Amino acid sequence: MSAIEILGLEKTYTVGFLRKQEKHALHPLHLAIGEGEIFGFLGPNGAGKTTTLKMLMGLVSPSAGSARILNMDFRNPGVKAQIGFLPEQPYFYDYLTARELLDYYGQLSGIRGRERARKVSELLDRVGLQDASSVQLRKFSKGMLQRVGIAQAILHDPKVVFFDEPMSGLDPTGRREVRDLMEQLKHEGKTVFFSTHILADAEALCDRVAILNRGELKGTGAVADLTAGVKGKVEIVWQANSASASIKAIGAECHVTGNTVRAVLPEEQQENALDLLRREKLRLVSLVPLRKSLEDYFVQQVKAVEPERSGGVKA
Amino acid sequence: MTGRIFYIARNTFREAVRDRVLYNLIAFALLMIGGAVLVGQVSIGIERLVVINLGLTAISLFGIVIAIFIGIGLVSKEIEKRTLYTILSRPVRRWEFIAGKFFGLTGTLVVNASLMGVGVFAALLYVSHHLQKSDGWVLVALYFIILQFIIVTALTLFFSSFSSPLLSAVFAFSLFVIGTFSEDLRGFAAVAHGATGWLATGASYLVPNIAALNVIGSVAHDQPVAGGLVLYNTGYALLYSAMAVCGAVLVFERRNLK
Ligand SMILES: Nc1ncnc2c1ncn2[C@@H]1O[C@H](COP(=O)(O)OP(=O)(O)O)[C@@H](O)[C@H]1O
Ligand SMILES: [Mg+2]
Numbered sequence: 001m002s003a004i005e006i007l008g009l010e011k012t013y014t015v016g017f018l019r020k021q022e023k024h025a026l027h028p029l030h031l032a033i034g035e036g037e038i039f040g041f042l043g044p045n046g047a048g049k050t051t052t053l054k055m056l057m058g059l060v061s062p063s064a065g066s067a068r069i070l071n072m073d074f075r076n077p078g079v080k081a082q083i084g085f086l087p088e089q090p091y092f093y094d095y096l097t098a099r100e101l102l103d104y105y106g107q108l109s110g111i112r113g114r115e116r117a118r119k120v121s122e123l124l125d126r127v128g129l130q131d132a133s134s135v136q137l138r139k140f141s142k143g144m145l146q147r148v149g150i151a152q153a154i155l156h157d158p159k160v161v162f163f164d165e166p167m168s169g170l171d172p173t174g175r176r177e178v179r180d181l182m183e184q185l186k187h188e189g190k191t192v193f194f195s196t197h198i199l200a201d202a203e204a205l206c207d208r209v210a211i212l213n214r215g216e217l218k219g220t221g222a223v224a225d226l227t228a229g230v231k232g233k234v235e236i237v238w239q240a241n242s243a244s245a246s247i248k249a250i251g252a253e254c255h256v257t258g259n260t261v262r263a264v265l266p267e268e269q270q271e272n273a274l275d276l277l278r279r280e281k282l283r284l285v286s287l288v289p290l291r292k293s294l295e296d297y298f299v300q301q302v303k304a305v306e307p308e309r310s311g312g313v314k315a
Numbered sequence: 316m317t318g319r320i321f322y323i324a325r326n327t328f329r330e331a332v333r334d335r336v337l338y339n340l341i342a343f344a345l346l347m348i349g350g351a352v353l354v355g356q357v358s359i360g361i362e363r364l365v366v367i368n369l370g371l372t373a374i375s376l377f378g379i380v381i382a383i384f385i386g387i388g389l390v391s392k393e394i395e396k397r398t399l400y401t402i403l404s405r406p407v408r409r410w411e412f413i414a415g416k417f418f419g420l421t422g423t424l425v426v427n428a429s430l431m432g433v434g435v436f437a438a439l440l441y442v443s444h445h446l447q448k449s450d451g452w453v454l455v456a457l458y459f460i461i462l463q464f465i466i467v468t469a470l471t472l473f474f475s476s477f478s479s480p481l482l483s484a485v486f487a488f489s490l491f492v493i494g495t496f497s498e499d500l501r502g503f504a505a506v507a508h509g510a511t512g513w514l515a516t517g518a519s520y521l522v523p524n525i526a527a528l529n530v531i532g533s534v535a536h537d538q539p540v541a542g543g544l545v546l547y548n549t550g551y552a553l554l555y556s557a558m559a560v561c562g563a564v565l566v567f568e569r570r571n572l573k
Contacts, residue, residue: 057404060571079405085404091396093326095333107322108405152401 001071003191004033004056008065011051011215026050026215028065033193033208038186040202041195042294043265044302051086052166052212057085070159079213081110084103084158088165088195090149094138098148100139102155109156123151130175142169150181153231161185163194167201179205199294207236209294209306218301227292230300232267238277246276260285319407327419328426331385332562341427347373348434355442362442367465367535370435375460375531377431378424382464383487385423386471387480389416390563394572403572410564417472417560424464434455451535455545456534462552465539466523467491469556474505476566493518494525523555 008028008227015023026048034040041049054060056067056074067074070082091103099120124133127147130218132140137148143300146169166182167175181194182205196202200208203223210220219226236252243261251274252265265273267289277284331337351369355362373453390413393399402412432454439450470490474483500522504515528548530540 054400054572057400059400059403062570077408080406082403083404085401087397087400090401091398092401093330093398095330096326103324104326105401105405108319108402108407109408110318149401156405 002032002068003037003070004031004036004193005067005068006031006052006056007067009052009055009062009067010064011048011055011060012063014117023106023279024215026055029217031210031220033191036186037207038192039194040206040209041193041212042197042199042202042209042298043195044197045307046214047197047212048215049197049212050164051215052084055275056162060106061089070083081156082159084153084156084161086149086153086161086166087169090145091140092137092145092148094154095136097134097136097138098124098151099133099244101148102151103170105152105155108127111156119155123155125177126152126181142174143171143174146170146174150178154185158190160193162189163192164197166194167196167198175201184301199298203263203294211298214303218295223294226297227294230292230296232292233296234267234270235262235264235266235288235290236270236277237262237287239283239285244276244280247273248279250276264290319411320418323402323407323412323415324417324419324422327389327416328422331420331423334385337423337427339382340381341431344373344377345434348431348438354439361426361440363537364432364535366435366438366442367456368531370431370438371453371531371534373426374431374435374457375463375529378428378460378464379467379488379491382420382467383422383428383471383491385420386468386487387475387483389420389472389475390567391475391483392478397573399572403437409568411543413472413476413560413564413567417468417556417563420468421465424468424503425461427455428461430465449534451541452530452534452537455540456530458545459485459528459530459548461527462548463491464492465527465556466525466528466559467551469559470523473559473563473566475565475566476563476570490522491525494523495529496526497522497524498526528552 006029008030010027010028011024013023013025014020029052030304043049043050051060052106055062056069058075068105069201072079096104102120102123103116106120113117121130124130127149127150129144129147132144140148140285146166150163150166153163163182166178170178179201182194185192194202206223208220208222209226211218211226238261239259240256240261241259242256243252244262247263248254248270250265252263252269252273254261254263257260263273270287274284274287319352326491329331350369351366351373352362354369355365393402395522399412403409433458435453436450437448440446467487471483478486500519502513504512504519507515520565527544529546534540
């Protein structure tokens with residue numbers, strides 16, 4: 001069963017004051033996210049990720065389309081008790097301490113007295129803020145606010161969580177911790193839907209991803225399936241003082257250091273390159289196929305729409 | 316449902332209480348009440364009149380300023396700073412949020428007015444050495460002032476649901492000022508003809524009847540307040556603010572958050 005079904009959600013903003021223009025922040029989007037999945041919602045800045053999440057949360061109304069969360073219409077108030085949301089670059093009441101804030105959110109989520117106090121302490125512990133629990137949030141760093149944001153999103157034990165850029169503003173350790181936390185949530189049986197513009201964050205973590213660019217869905221599926229279609233690259237290293245023009249002509253990017261040349265070229269040119277090296281009697285050092293990453297897939301997808309950019313309206 | 320409104324109201328109150336601006340305003344108002352005592356002392360025989368007049372006017376003015384000053388940011392600040400996102404993604408309806416904000420600020424104002432009211436009574440006790448029966452009317456005047464606060468808070472909330480904080484402040488304050496002359500407006504509407512008459516009649520119904528809520532002058536002269544007026548004012552203030560808050564809810568329900 002799907003935990004989240006996005007059924008043609010769409011958002012058009014009217015921009016400009018005198019000369020009004022329509023801006024498609026999101027073209028009709030169709031997606032289904034299974035229960036217990038970690039789903040990555042990927043795309044560069046301005047792709048429409050936040051817009052999608054805000055519509056799902058009922059913060060902005062869609063121009064068209066609808067969605068179902070846990071088999072209920074997304075506008076059904078009953079949905080809200082079962083979901084958690086971490087906004088992008090979250091900001092909270094800075095006159096409250098972390099404990100007071102979480103307590104307040106617990107009240108609004110309908111968690112009762114004793115249970116609430118226990119939950120708040122547990123969450124502060126879980127996101128590593130127990131020492132800062134009675135500090136006013138105005139004194140918190142960006143990374144600490146991000147942790148508070150994650151704590152409030154899972155405080156009430158929701159079945160589905162929505163995280164908008166959960167790793168932004170965190171240092172490498174923090175990123176790791178958030179990744180671990182998302183994996184724990186999955187083990188607890190929760191569905192995790194998160195957006196990011198950093199593909200590496202998603203690659204190791206997600207069961208499936210969707211790739212969005214300029215409001216359009218570019219692909220969706222398991223990371224391995226998406227990257228399978230990517231034209232791979234190989235790295236060839238040989239001994240020489242310079243890279244010959246013939247090698248460059250077959251599309252190799254060459255870097256010369258001392259008396260070795262390192263070249264990265266498309267997989268299908270591998271045999272041609274080796275022929276050239278043999279013909280020029282150069283000594284081969286290594287040949288390594290480069291791992292196909294989501295990044296490659298992404299670049300390929302985004303490149304495909306690149307020509308459109310010069311003619312289109314600048315975002 | 317009511318639980319959530321209460322929690323939002325309490326947090327709104329907490330925010331106000333932790334804001335330094337509030338204390339500055341209260342200190343200033345208390346200073347004015349103290350000043351009233353001094354002025355009263357130089358004008359022998361009318362100390363009570365001066366203390367009641369100045370004291371209650373100070374409470375009313377500073378309360379209105381606080382109502383507008385905090386009221387304009389009640390919703391817009393939460394949208395601007397995006398603190399609303401994590402509220403509205405919980406089982407909190409938008410109308411509950413508005414209601415909670417409204418009760419939170421009116422609660423703050425009631426507590427303020429009560430504290431300053433204690434100041435006025437202390438001043439009264441100081442100038443006349445004992446309380447008298449007609450001091451009860453001062454309480455009624457104070458109650459009417461609180462009703463004014465409720466109306467102004469509701470109006471500010473209504474304006475801020477669709478216009479900028481600055482414009483909301485201007486609108487709310489203008490309506491308050493016009494409202495203090497609402498009797499004149501009604502008088503004018505009664506004698507004017509044609510389009511002007513219609514307009515004046517319409518305006519006299521829309522503008523809050525602040526004039527009826529101001530009994531400071533007569534109370535200062537130890538005149539009693541009619542029981543009917545207490546009833547009328549209570550009903551009027553509640554109905555008027557309920558309508559303004561409903562208006563704010565209607566606008567806010569449809570609003571896209573930034
Ligand atoms: N309130 C708004 N008015 C007009 N355009 C908007 C508004 N919000 C977002 N956009 C536009 O919609 C597009 C998608 O934005 P967003 O969803 O924030 O992207 P992402 O989160 O993927 O970085 C952007 O081009 C952005 O400029
Ligand atoms: Mg975004």
